[in-house]
Amino acid sequence: MRIGVSTAKALAVVDNIPIVGVSSLEGLAYKIKKDDGIICSLIDANNHQVYCGIFDNNYNLVNEYIADDIDNVSTVLEKFSNITFVGDGAYNYLNKTDCISTFLASQIGLFGYEKYLNGIHEYADTITPLYLRVSQAERMRQQNDSNS
Template sequence: MPYILNIETATKNCSIAIAKNGETILCKEMAEEGYSHAEKLHVFIKEAIDNLQMSFKDLSAIAVSQGPGSYTGLRIGVSAAKGLCFALDIPLIAVDTLEVLASQVKVANGIIIPMIDARRMEVYSAVFDSNLNKIREVQAEIIDEKSFSEIDSTIYFIGDCASKCKTVLTKENFIFLEDKIYPSANEMSALSFEKFKNGDTVDVAYFEPYYLKDFMITTSKK
């Protein structure tokens, strides 16, 4: 009966969940403009452990959202996860942030596109089918009226950039689920458990978050 602590700090949502056999048994989170992750994260973890009357030694692994997302948020989450793994001598599991976000959507058919706000009209996005199989890898892209126009299926957009994107993404098959804003550790539970069962872990010493830095390089227009 493995217990896994899931940590999600890639966006404005500071979120942790403790899961047993892949099911969340307690989730604590707070989303606010000030990015209070440094102050809240360890408090949430300690409160969750205490509320469940557990010990840190009961944990079998730590899972962390690997990005893309906020540079500072990712650093805080990964640093906390690494510290706990070192102290407890347990494995570290990395989970795709956009897959965590996409996991909030349950549809019978169509396409799911989770998006995380980057800057201006830029987003971090990936494309999933209705079974949450990734059919296009993570990209940083500028959204305009031509984005995703080649897809005829119903597209469900989720994330924290609906207000800016729906002004240009106006095709009839585009649906914005505006109540699905931030990734949450609650949806990490099933994903991290599958990785745990498969022995899919990362090196605690060398793991780094996925910043998509290469995509941030631009060249001047001639």
């Protein structure tokens, strides 16, 4: 992610053009077309952990992004109804065998283009990657610092 965002920012600076941010969770949700209800994107983060995005049928985030244990995420999901699941987290942990579990980069591109046409964009100096939890390397560094 860091390399991809850095590359996009560099191209935007060189050409002085706007940039559109689309999260992986948004990209997954964009595959689903529905008239009502909620779309829940779940990406498997390993060890019974998931990244979760909950969107309405217009792909607006209706709950803040979550990085947590699937059991805690399931508790949050109890307040919603008519949920369509997408992502390998739903397939792996919720036994949702009818969900779409993968996405293509082209979907993120299409969603980004749609956002751009609707006037939603930023510039290179304001866009940053969204990380729902610190990297493994950062966690190890913090652990080493606390043990020193």
